Amino acid sequence: MTEPVTTMPSPFRMDYTYVAGTGRTAFLRGLSERRLIARRCADCGQVYLPPPEFCSRCLTELEAPFELDGRGVISTFCVVNFPFPGQRIDPPYVVAHIQPHGAGTRPMHLVREVKPGQVHIGMEVEPVWVADDDLDTSLLSIRHFRPAPEGGADA
Amino acid sequence: MRDVAVVAFAQSPCQAANRRDDMAGILLPVIREAVDAAGIGRDEIDFVASGSHDFYEGRTFSYIDSLDAVGAWPPISESHVESDAAWALAEAWSWLQLGEGDIALVYGIGRGSLPADLDQVMPAQLDPYFLAPLAPHRDAIAGLQAHAAIGAGLTSEQGMAEVVSRCLASALDNPHAQRSERVDVARLLDAPYVSSPLREHDVAPIGDAAAVVVLAADDAARRLAERPAWLRGVDHRMDTHYPGVRDLTESLSTRRAASRAAEFAGFLPSDVDVAELHTEYSHQEAILAAALGLNGAELNASGGPLAGRPVTATGLIRIGEAARRIFDGRADRALAHATNGQALQQNLVCLLEGEG
Numbered sequence A: 001m002t003e004p005v006t007t008m009p010s011p012f013r014m015d016y017t018y019v020a021g022t023g024r025t026a027f028l029r030g031l032s033e034r035r036l037i038a039r040r041c042a043d044c045g046q047v048y049l050p051p052p053e054f055c056s057r058c059l060t061e062l063e064a065p066f067e068l069d070g071r072g073v074i075s076t077f078c079v080v081n082f083p084f085p086g087q088r089i090d091p092p093y094v095v096a097h098i099q100p101h102g103a104g105t106r107p108m109h110l111v112r113e114v115k116p117g118q119v120h121i122g123m124e125v126e127p128v129w130v131a132d133d134d135l136d137t138s139l140l141s142i143r144h145f146r147p148a149p150e151g152g153a154d155a
Numbered sequence B: 001m002r003d004v005a006v007v008a009f010a011q012s013p014c015q016a017a018n019r020r021d022d023m024a025g026i027l028l029p030v031i032r033e034a035v036d037a038a039g040i041g042r043d044e045i046d047f048v049a050s051g052s053h054d055f056y057e058g059r060t061f062s063y064i065d066s067l068d069a070v071g072a073w074p075p076i077s078e079s080h081v082e083s084d085a086a087w088a089l090a091e092a093w094s095w096l097q098l099g100e101g102d103i104a105l106v107y108g109i110g111r112g113s114l115p116a117d118l119d120q121v122m123p124a125q126l127d128p129y130f131l132a133p134l135a136p137h138r139d140a141i142a143g144l145q146a147h148a149a150i151g152a153g154l155t156s157e158q159g160m161a162e163v164v165s166r167c168l169a170s171a172l173d174n175p176h177a178q179r180s181e182r183v184d185v186a187r188l189l190d191a192p193y194v195s196s197p198l199r200e201h202d203v204a205p206i207g208d209a210a211a212v213v214v215l216a217a218d219d220a221a222r223r224l225a226e227r228p229a230w231l232r233g234v235d236h237r238m239d240t241h242y243p244g245v246r247d248l249t250e251s252l253s254t255r256r257a258a259s260r261a262a263e264f265a266g267f268l269p270s271d272v273d274v275a276e277l278h279t280e281y282s283h284q285e286a287i288l289a290a291a292l293g294l295n296g297a298e299l300n301a302s303g304g305p306l307a308g309r310p311v312t313a314t315g316l317i318r319i320g321e322a323a324r325r326i327f328d329g330r331a332d333r334a335l336a337h338a339t340n341g342q343a344l345q346q347n348l349v350c351l352l353e354g355e356g
Helices: A021-031 B023-038 B062-069 B086-097 B118-125 B140-151 B157-173 B185-189 B218-224 B252-265 B284-292 B314-327
Strands: A036-040 A066-068 A072-080 A093-100 A108-111 A124-129 A142-147 B004-011 B047-052 B078-082 B103-111 B193-195 B206-217 B229-238 B274-276 B333-340 B346-353
Touching: A021 A036, A021 B023, A072 A124, B004 B023, B004 B086, B004 B218, B004 B314, B023 B062, B023 B103, B023 B206, B047 B062, B047 B086, B062 B103, B078 B086, B086 B103, B086 B206, B086 B229, B086 B314, B086 B333, B086 B346, B103 B314, B140 B193, B140 B284, B157 B185, B157 B284, B206 B218, B206 B314, B229 B252, B229 B314, B252 B284, B252 B346, B274 B314, B284 B333, B314 B333, B314 B346
Parallel strands: A108 A142, B047 B078, B047 B103, B274 B333
Antiparallel strands: A036 A066, A072 A093, A093 A108, A124 A142, B004 B206, B004 B229, B103 B206, B229 B346, B333 B346
16 A cells, blocks of 8 residues: 655745834834833723733823833743753743832733742743843843842832 | 624725834734624624634744734623634624624734745645645746636636736725726736736735624624625635646635625625625636636625635625725625635635615
């Protein structure tokens, strides 16, 4: 009997343009300058980080962009314990939702410079930015978050 | 059956590429325009259905970005088709038939400009083993169909150029058209081929835009529109996926969808005053007109897709344009056609009617 065919190469490559829109463009440009840009909805008070152009609850244009210092608290987190293809950090490591002070939405990022077992919900953290040469219009301009003193320097 | 009508339609201008706005940014002004035209508030919308396609956007679940323009807060009843939004309209029509609500908002957002090279993307809709590895050019299969249509005596290069010339002239009155001009057939025939016998103008220009249709049932429709465009019949059918199995010169799925829509509607495509056909290529007008049995209807008075093809919004725009001609009394009966896939593989037919 003829050996059945079970594989066939059919490679695809597709290149795309990403259109960030005016709202998220301001955020991404900010990241390349070590600035976290947020915007508030005048109607409901929600503060978006990253900010789109419109409030997704009220459908009204958000107010002028303003800057947050990026300090905040961990609202939830998990410890990644398993290896997977493409992983850039050796497990175990912590991935968290960060609630930046002054923001109503929670960006996700790594929490490092602390043992995973010591991370807890409500922990005060601050962003650690990459070196000047590595800054880009990307969330990777923040290398990770790390524990910060309770209350912060401006408290 | 409940009586369901198109009560409002809006679209953004067809652009070759919009590099300023994200999905929600393109869509939100169009939703506002349609909702304002219907005179309703967001909280009166019972169901939302949309159409878009990840392969054009280059990311998974790309349509969730567009939900920011709908306002999924508080949570809404919502559905999405990975397809032209005309199929989302068919779903919304069915949903309204179930009697779960009275008002549905349907939108399509298509951004054909995001793929850096559509020749990389379009083969992905083909059979992955026997066709995709050949990596046919984006217009190659349409070229096969056009040649076959000419061979069958349905059209000619001259006839195709006449369709283009007529559509581009009609589009001069369409503020949303991407392409419009008064152009001689002779000049069109001087242009080089892109996929013989197709020239560039025979290929509907792909681009970016959003379209929104508001549907309402029974008394809600009568309340929201002075002259609702009643969807008397809606049906969609598909042909087999492998183009080599089909006779590309006829569209059996269009014929069957039209026949079923006519059973619902109580009138035939030959009875309509205007028809909006989803012609991705000029030669398809002859194939569709034959399959539908149109008889004297004005074809693509908006300019049709040959004047602007925002991917996955183009079919819904056909329904909106047909409805618009009923709203303003220019037509009493209209037909709208939408297609998906290569060489008219899937087809949807709506028969619309005004009252009084």
